[in-house]
Every structure is written in structure tokens, then in C-alpha cells.
Amino acid sequence: AAYKATKLSTRHDVKTNGQVTIEDEEQDDIAAGPELPLDQEDAVDEEGRFFGGGITTNTADVLDFIDERDKDDVGKPEKFDAAWVRKLALNFERRISKNSELRVKFEEDPQKFMSSEADLDTEIKALSLLSDHPDLYEEFVKLGCVRSLVSLLSHENTDIAIDAIEIINELTDEDVEAEQQQWDSLVNAMLDADLLNLLFENISRLDESLESDRAGIYHILSVAENLSSRPGIASSIFQNTSFLPWLLKRIETKEPTITQNKQYAAEILAILLQSSPSNQSHFIGMNGIDNLLVLLSPYRKRDPSKGTEEEEYVENLFDCLTCVVDTSTGKHQFLKYEGPELCLIMLREGKMSKSRALRVLDHALGGGSDGAAACCERLVEAAGLKATFAILTKTKQKLDRETTEHILGILASLLRSLPADSAPRIRLLAKFVERDYQALSQLVGIRRDCVFRLRPVDEEIASDRASLDATQQEDRGDEWLSRRLDAGLYSLQTTDVILSWLVAEDEGAAGKIKALLAERDESLADVKATLKEQLSGMESSAETADADAVVADMLGTLVGFL
DSSP: GGGGSSOOOOOOOOOOSSSSOOOOGGGGGGGGGSOGGGGGOOOOOOOOTTSSSOOOOOHHHHHHHHHHHHHTTTTSOOOOOOOHHHHHHHHHHHHHHHHHHHHHHTTOOGGGGHHHHOOOHHHHHHGGHHHHHHHGHHHHHHTHHHHHHHGGOOSSSSHHHHHHHHHHHHHHHHTSSOHHHHHHHHHHHHHTTTTHHHHHHHHOOTTTTTHHHHHHHHHHHHHHHHHSSSSSHHHHHHHHHHHHHHHHHHHOOOOSSHHHHHHHHHHHHHHHHOOOOOHHHHHTTHHHHHHHHHGGGGGTTTTTTTTTTHHHHHHHHHHHHHHHSHHHHHHHHHHHTHHHHOOOOOHHHHHHHHHHHHHHHHHOOOOHHHHHHHHHHHHTTTTTHHHHHHHHHHHHOOOOOHHHHHHHHHHHHHHHHHHTTHHHHHHHHHHHHHHHHHHHHHHHHHHHHHHOOOHHHHHHHHHHTTSSOOOHHTTTHHHHHHHHHTTHHHHHHHHHHHHHHHHHOHHHHHHHHHHHHHHTTTHHHHHHHHHHHHHHHHHHSSOOHHHOOOOOOOOHHHHOOO
8 A cells, every 4th residue: 555655754853741752862961860870770679570571680680691691792793593582572671670660769850761761762663673583473472572562552651652552563564574373473462461452542642743643643553454464353453442433533534635644544444344244333333334425425526636645545435335335234324324326426427436436336236135125226216227327338438347347236236136017127127228229239248348358268277177187176266266257257247147137027128139149149048158157156165155045046047037
């Protein structure tokens, strides 16, 4: 995504709103009270541990030994192994312990723990090297440092908390070449340390008017994206935290120009909705569909500037809406808040929004639920047939693949869901008859194009199949299917379903379809073969859902008519 292309710069100035800032080393010359005794550098509390983990007396002895050994290793190339990560971890724990101790001891005199804050900042940033050595993640977890790192999210200085969030983002980023087991061990340890709640609690104390805090919000969103790659975590993000209400509020925030964080919030919302059905239900229950329609309504006639954060923001909103109208509850909410009407306005008057609205309608009308049937009826009642058929028949240029698939999907859903002999269905069938069956000519033309693109792919697959045994053929099955889909298999199958419905319901349409097919030495037998292949694929599936069973029954009936 575009937001990943430019790395956020490291924070420079940090705020001083009642908090201590991390200063450069030049501040060491400032007198800040009496100098601490030399042995206080490694002091520990009576109970042996401080905020975020800390170090024990035994650990301090180990550190002294390591420091002595390091004097002998000066000039040698650094070796990244278990010993290295142990040293890194011990230094990290020592800085946490020292900073915690001085904060408690000099609570009313921040100047006296300023230097320890800077040291802690340095050690946190040093953890970034771990992302280059994910093979050491499990060792880092065993040392208990993950809990210490996560605990820094509640540090009094938000700049320290942001540092920790940034490192967590780097360690969990998808670009890190970690094996699944290594990534899981790290993330599980973070979750056990209450990462999700601590992460999103930081949102409420960050002020996006400040550059450093804007960066902190960005990193929080990025961590949420990293974690959402595991569906179980994606569900927890919505259900067990206050993140969803904040996302909804953030994407609604009015801004003179759409900012990176607002766009990113919309993108994370889309990712989380796509990753979990429970997230979709949770979102719908919060009137999320109504919010999306309100946010999209300004774009029914106006386009966002190309290449801007606003353009990506609008794309993300459409992705969110497309995802939730796939569900039965989402379809009813879409109807309740007049979503079909808004999409039809975009079809007639929109530019950038036109193709996105078409996709939303395709998903809203699809499926065999009562919600889908209601959406189909609403489209006809709202004079949507004219706009839909205009795209199919009046386009001067050839339809692109995506537009073709969505138009075909809408027509197939209408034929499937509108009740027999109902006024909406009669109006639909009449549109296919208009202008001497112009729509049928377009459909047969689409079919020919799909057959033309599929033929060489099918020939290559047949050649590959001949040299493989049954097991090898089964292993290649998904690859072959993907290649056929890329070549237009979905459009061919959907077009033939539409043509079959028309043959079954209208004698005039049946005659026209036969005549058009005969122009290229084709017949209804070719259409029937496509349906039988589709039906065979569904019957061979080990797991056939109820919805697929309904589709299979429909295909069997249409095959009978042909």
C-alpha cells in the first residue's frame, strides 16, 4: 500500500506537557542537583525488580561479568547469537530498572531522571536489530523481555511508550523474514502481556496535533494491521478493546485535507472487517453501514483528487461497505439506510464512484438470502434496471473485466431472486427484449470473448495433464483453476447461467440466443456443457455449504431446460 512506501521519520522534538523529554547527550553538562554516587548506576530495589521487569541482584552480577568480558572483545565483529540477545536483554532490563528507580526517588525533580530516560530511549531503539534476526525471537521471549517491552506502553512519558510501540511494529511487520513459529512465539508473548488493551489505551492520551503523537497513532494502526494477519487476533481487536468505536470516530473526523492517519484508519477498518465474520456483525451492530453511506454520499458526483490520501480513503470506505453487504444482516441494513438508491445515483452521475458502486450492488444482490431478494426488488423499484442495462449496452468502448463481472453478477442475481411472474421480474425480462434483443447480443459477444481467451489455456492444461498421474493432477488442480479464472471462466459461467434462464422463460429470447450462437457454429449444447462442468465441480467438493447446494439445484434445473 502507498502508506508503506514512505517511512515515517524518527521523532525529533518531544512534548513537555507535564512530561520529561528525551534530550541529546549534550544535556549531560547541565548541573542537576548533587551527583549520584558511582555505585548507584546499578542499584536495585529491595524486592529485586522495578517497573516493567527490572533486574535482580544476580542479574547485576552477570552484567558486571559481561562488561568485563566486552573489554576483551573490542574491535571484533559482532556476532548475533543467543549470547548477543542475552546481553541486549540484560542492558534493556537494566535501563528500565534504573529509570523506574530514579522516577520514584526524584518524582518531584524530573531533571534528575532525565538522563536515565534518554538511556532507556537508546536501549529501546537498540531492540530494532532483532527484526533482522527473527531466529532469536524465541530466545528473547524466554528471557522475559517481551513483557517488559509491552509494559513500557504504560510509561508515564508517552514518548517512551511511542518508542516501544514503534519497536513492536518493526518486530511484527510482515516484511520481517520470520518463520510462523517464531512470529507466533513473539506475538503470543505480547498478547499474554495484555498488548491489545495497552496498545489502544494509548490512543486516548496521544494528541495528533503533535508530530510525535501522530507518528504514535500511525504505529498503533500498523501494529493492528500486523496482528490482523491472524483471524483470531483480528476478532479480539474488535471485541475486547475500544478500537472499533475509535476507528469509526476517526474516519468521521472532519479535516480540510484527508490526512495519512485518517486514510490508514479506514484501511485498517477494511482489513479487520474482511478478516473476521464476527467483526462484520460487531460493526453492523454499531450502525456502521449508515456511517459509511453518510461518508460516501459526498462522492456521488464529486471525485477525490487522483494520487491523494483522499482517493485511497474513499477506496477503503467502499471496501468496507462491499464487505459488510455480503452478510444477510448487512443487506437489510443497506436497504434500511437507502444504500441501493445512493449506489444508483453514483451509477448515473459518478465517475470514480461508478465502478465502486457497481461492485457494492453486485455483492448486495448476491447470495440466496431473503436480504438478497429484497435488494433485488429494491433495485427494480428504484429504476435501477435502466442504469444497469445502460452500462451493458451503451458503452462505446469494450467493458473492462471487473465491470463485466459485476454487471453479469447483478443480472444473474436478479434472475435468481426475483419471484416468478412478479412485476419486477416481468420488467427485467422486458429489458432483454428491448431494441431487438440488444442485451442478448452483448451477452453472446461476452461469451465469445471468454471462450476465445480460455481455449489456449485449456489446451495448455490438457497437455500438462497428459503427462501427470492422478495424484499430481490433484496437486495442480488449484493452479489450473486459477489460470482458467484469470482467462475468464467466471464470466463464461455466469453468462451461460443468464442465457439459460432466458431460454427457460422466454421463447423469443430462446430463438434469438440460438440464432446468435449459430453465427459461430455454436449451440445451446455448448451452454449446457458449461453448466454441467460447473455443477460437476460443486458436486465433487467435499464440503458443500447450504448456499452452494441451492446453486447446484438451480444449475441442475437449468440443465434440464437446455
